[in-house]
Amino acid sequence: MLLIQCPACGVEAEETEFAPGGEAHILRPEPGCSDADFAMYLFERKNPRAVHYERWRHAFGCGKWFHMARHTHTLEIFGVYAADAPEPPQEIKDRIAERTAS
Amino acid sequence: MSRLASGGALIDRDTAISFSFDGKKFRGVKGDTLASALLANGVKLVNRSYKYHRPRGLVTSGPEEPNALVNLGSGNRHEPNIRMTQIELFDGLEATSQNRWPSLRADVGVLNAAASRLYPAGFYYKTFIHPRAAWKHVFEPMIRRIAGLGRAPTEADPDTYEHQYAFCDTLIAGGGPAGLLAARRAGEAGERVMLVEQTERWGGRLLVDDDAEIEGKSARDWIAEQVAALEAMDNVVMRLRTCCSAAFDHGYALLYERRGDHTIPTGPRHRLWRVRAKQIVGATGMIERPIPFYGNDFPGVMLASAVRDYVKLWGVAPGQDTVVYTTNDDGYRTALALHEAGCRVAAILDSRADPVGMLVEQAKAVGLIVMPSTGIGKVMGSKDGVREVQTVPLDKGDDVELGKRLQCDCIAMAGGWSPVVHLYSHSGGKVVWDTAQAMYRPDPENPPRDRFGEPYVRLVGGATGALTTHDVLASAAGEGAGVPVHCAAEQPASPVWFTPSHGKAALGGKHFLDYQNDVTVADIRLAAREGFESVEHAKRYTTLGMATDQGKLSNINGHAILADTLGKAMADVGTTTFRPPYTPISMGVIAGQEKGLLFKPVRQTALHDWHAGQGAEFEPVGDWRRPYRYQKGSEARAHSITREIKRVREAVGLLDASTLGKIIVRGPDAGKFLDLMYTNMMSSLKPGKCRYGLMCNDNGFLMDDGVVARLDEQTFLCHTTSGGSDRVHAWMEEWLQTEWFDLKVLTANVTEQWSQFAVAGPNARALLERMEGDIDFAGLPFMGFADGTLNGMPVRVFRISFSGELSYELATPTSYAVSLWEALLGAGDDLGVGPYGTEALHVLRAEKGFIVIGDETDGTVTPHDVGMSWAVSKKKEDFIGKRAMERSDLTRAGRKQLVGLLTEDPKFVLPDGAHALSADGKRAIGHVTSTYHSPTIKRSIAMALIEGGVDRMGETLEIGIDRKTTVKAVIASPVFYDKEGARQNV
């Protein structure tokens, strides 16, 4: 069971206090988009054995959504960041680069 | 009797304890386990094996025991599959053997054993495939009767169980020398420490193998000193009878504490500790390995370490005449212990060619016979135990012959030691095969890692492969100062995986690897020959290691034999995954307090007690309980429902609709936001007005519906379905926080702050006008609302209808709910006022063709499918579900559409979910979604989703009732009553 820190309220809590929301940074296409783009948005998800950017919600806490960079195999958490961030902050990218270099 | 005249560190000979086994009375002494007490009474046969029903005795003295499973207790405290070796004896203990019929000594299932040549690995897979039907009716019931462990209890468990949460810096699993020293060091460093030990005693193997001198003290004194020092530390928590069952991600561990198995508990019997530890130290020691040889499963064949445990801890001799079969120096300790206790040692068979060293010399010095390069070739015995062994030389080629015969009643197997690496492996640490020591050890390069990527599980002591007390304590001391230890040095072991392994003396199928599942060396070899080369495949094919002991004794021998058969190195064969829990834990402790009323909280409205007092029969709706109907006297269910429906159609009924979700959506962009959430336009709604709205998910499928009221320019009140309030609120928040975070909108779920009642029926207005207040009910238009007071109570009145009748919904702060409800009921006896339940509500709405989310929808249904295209905006540029509804599959002709069904026989009510058949009867073209008897139009009615249904009005369909029967029904409009809507517009 993961131990997660919510970036919105600062609480460090058990995984069961949170709800996972799948892959992060998926852009919702414009209303007139192609079937292929829409299918990609609705159904296509990554499932890497690697670093994964994902959405979580502090469901049984402050209720806020946030993003988390997590290794799906080692379960290392490289950082959490705001739900409205279009991409991971540089410091998290740097940490991932450093931690996964070898 | 086998109780020795002296010795037994754990027992108090002066306190007798009486107990029964299979109905027979026995006496033990305080400090005994059920295992040691039965041995002391000369009972060797304790169980029958699972598959062949072979007679079995104790193999071990601890939690790794594969054979000695019993039923413990009786009646509502009956519990199956408990290991005798872990049962501390108490007065009045009742145990019965299992997996035998009619009795342990005369078991008919033993026929299986006579036919054991017919039951090789994969036998069930190969044999019972054909004919298919026979599996269910013949083979499975037969196998189930013969197989299986103890019987599940049939009565409710009277004991209590609980979960506890704890946090610490360092959790130490195991209270042997390594655990005690690690705890002492961590405690002295000021860490918050939890030290747990699965048995009832501190000291581990040091209590038995007490020949070492530590820090100038005897082993026993050193243990006492550590325990006293730890007990004096405020930052150290110590728990006996507590097993670290599992280590999970990020330092999460489960501890299983048995508080009430050795005594009548005050408080919970078992406790599950849910611990978050920064570091987990596994001081879990080692388990000795048995040696597979021909006939190694007769009662009396035991681990060498267990033999000396029984002698030194409980003062019991497992045998009067023992053959020790060892691959290492440690086996000599057992021979010496037996000799010192006055028991005969027939011989020490050593796999090594030239055993030397301190322990070997000691044995020789007291006159024990040592036979180098010798193993056991064959065992003769019966259900009463071992009688004789025949030796086999281990240094001969294929012309090997069985050797000397030795009379004995006990065989002590010292096959080497396997570190208990489970906690390391549970959460991703790797183990590596150490060829020199012949054991799996933790791989320091691949430890389990926490969320920062740092190692958080560390093994110490025997669990790392340290064999001597010196090495054990050195590994536990960590970076701190070491502990001076004097103990015997040990020579390298020479592992033996099974004997005899070759030549004409190599005998068939009776080298048992996995005692509990009756897996033999021959089974593993067969699996390898048949291509199950992966260790994971061989395991599943043979069931090696899949019993309740999870292969603690058998896995490594099995993997070595697989490697040998395949001609591979052990390291290349690999090992199976160690999975939690380490030993089985009780079902009760898994449930903890979460049973009965605490299993899941139930939501009740403010009127719950009132409903109950009026004969309400409740039904679950989401987490709520709602009155399904109100029973008068002993009237039948259908009678209540008809009475309540007539009340609404002919007089006036009250419905407790408080469970409807109520979400406030407020802010300058609230209208814009709701335009995105609902399929219809909400921004154009005028303050003071209501609009029925539909919500779809991104796939374009209906997920919720409800009436939206615009309270003021910036504030909307969104009603949701009863089960949907939390889900819809979370859904709104998700979009606001993750997609449209630029919108200035706040939401609040006020479902429980407001109680809400429907007042429905032709007399509704007359009833409400009798109340004192400032609301103009006649002037309130359909789909309008007004705020005011009724009899001095604040209310908001919506003129909306889910029954098709003249109807108002009254919302009031929940604290007024009972007063308002009772005032309404008290005001109109002559108007026929009374309550109605959810079943009447459902029939009333079905008569009007109104959908219910979850009845008419199932997650694949669009608003267009249910005839609600009018509620899907064509003007809005975007809303959730818009793009999806343009997909080809959602726009194609022939989708299932909502229609009504009228059965040819008006009395016949279709079963819910019944399928409509195509003209040729071969295909389902739709299904019934709601179906009732309508008291209003006095016939059955149903709603259904039928392919292309809207264009098939008047067509007669066959509806399947069961395999043989169909009934005819005509497709009709789903609005069965008052199609013009005249009744609500009065």
Ligand SMILES: [Zn+2]
């Ligand atoms: Zn939070």
